[in-house]
Amino acid sequence: MNIHAIIAIYRFEMARTRRTLLQSIVSPVLSTSLYFVVFGSAIGPHMNEIAGVSYGAFLVPGLIMLGLLTQSISNASFGIYFPRFVGTIYELLSAPVSAMETVIAYVGAAATKATMLAVITLATAALFVDMRIDHPFWMVTFLLLTAITFSLLGFIIGIWADNFEKLQLVPLLIVTPLTFLGGSFYSIDMLPPFWRTVTLFNPVVYLVSGFRWSFYGHSDVAIGISLAMTVVFMLICLAIVAWIFKTGYRLKR
């Protein structure tokens, strides 16, 4: 295995984060604070407790998951799209680096950045609301699994996109709506039965539900199903990435 290449790509990607440190850290801190000001402080007091948890505290896992999904996708998609856009991808393609090593490096870096931002969001949230983490092991497991899975999805988008518009298309038109409708800000038990059934087709429901369970022991769907759905989604992404490298799709002429 070309460990030096993995380290080189990983460091290169992390260096890009350091160059945009202000944007990387200030943005999630600011948006999390705004969410808590609007939803937690202004609207929250008028909301009932959900499963024995204040609305402000209930929001925390959903907000972290929202940031984690969008950051994983944007970091990974930009990480692989930009070298394609400026042409520096030639170096990666001509290097003795396998598909697996490439994915480990790019997805690893994107997942690391997204996880760091999730931790920052969590720390910011702790300043606004009282919260607890009942199952820290599972919280970390869901966090990492989701970060890796959606970084893989971002990597796929970064390979598929052939312009900046397409790069934004999937995150804006699919992932953000799915996340907002996936129980980030409410329990799906609050929905009428028909819409509750429809919502169960949204994969984000399982991620948010499992993640929220790790905080408060309450979930909209069974924890085993949440975990299984996350793993299945990751396997689907891995299979697509394997196909991309086997066929050279959008990478090799």
Next chain:
Amino acid sequence: MTVPPMIAIEGLSKTYDSGFTALKNVSLTIERGEIFALLGPNGAGKTTLISIVCGLARASTGRVTIGGHDIVSDYRAARSLVGLVPQELTTDAFETVFATTSFSRGLFGKPPNPAHIEKVLKDLSLWDKKDSRIMTLSGGMKRRVLIAKALSHEPEVLFLDEPTAGVDVELRHDMWRVVRTLADSGVTVILTTHYLEEAEEMADRIGVINRGELILVQEKTELMKRLGSKQLTIELGTPLAAVPDSLAAYGLVLAAEGSELVYTYEAEAAGNAIAALLGDVAAAGLTLKDLRTEESSLEDIFVSLVRGSP
């Protein structure tokens, strides 16, 4: 045990999805330590050939080995021997020169070696710029950075795709010096170029590619000897109105308002023709004021080859 050639290309063809055939059954062997220049007009297939050998494109048919390693089944060993300098100035604009060169070394599986990176940057007169962001460099400097990146992992073979395109004359000569130094140290150099002067100046062997076909591969000196025509210009003491009938067999052309006779001949086939011509000129009563000869340049040879190919 025989040492395999540095590059062995057998029956390489490439047809793109659009149906365009960029390479047609190309076979070529390049030995270690050679400087090989690949010449051809735009769209001839030079970059496609380099792209396949370096792993940027897939061949439709054929096989390529680098240092005896198949570029598909043994790609790690093959690619680790190769440094590639692309035609376009594609750089990580926000990175520093030192960081991007170190990145390339890691990418090719080599452990960090700041001393080697320093040597490469100094050899390319980039050491002063090591902490500069690439976006602040001139085009010529960026070209050097690309060469530095390609040399960062100590390759045994270096591909230079139009290395001096768009750089000024001084820098071009600097590049030639660097390439010669590399070749002297045992690195095999394969370059494509539009500048025939570059191939003439540097290459040991020259390949001419046109419309995807390798139409000629030959030692540069042999090529120029074989295909080069020469011109003998005889400056006369007294201008002539016409070429005397006694000299008609030589196909002479009258130039400079009748004060010069120009004799064009194949260098190899000349034999005693010049001595005979000069004898006949004297016999015709013409006065010789001066003589000069000119060899055809590689450019003349190249143009005649490309025009003559299908």
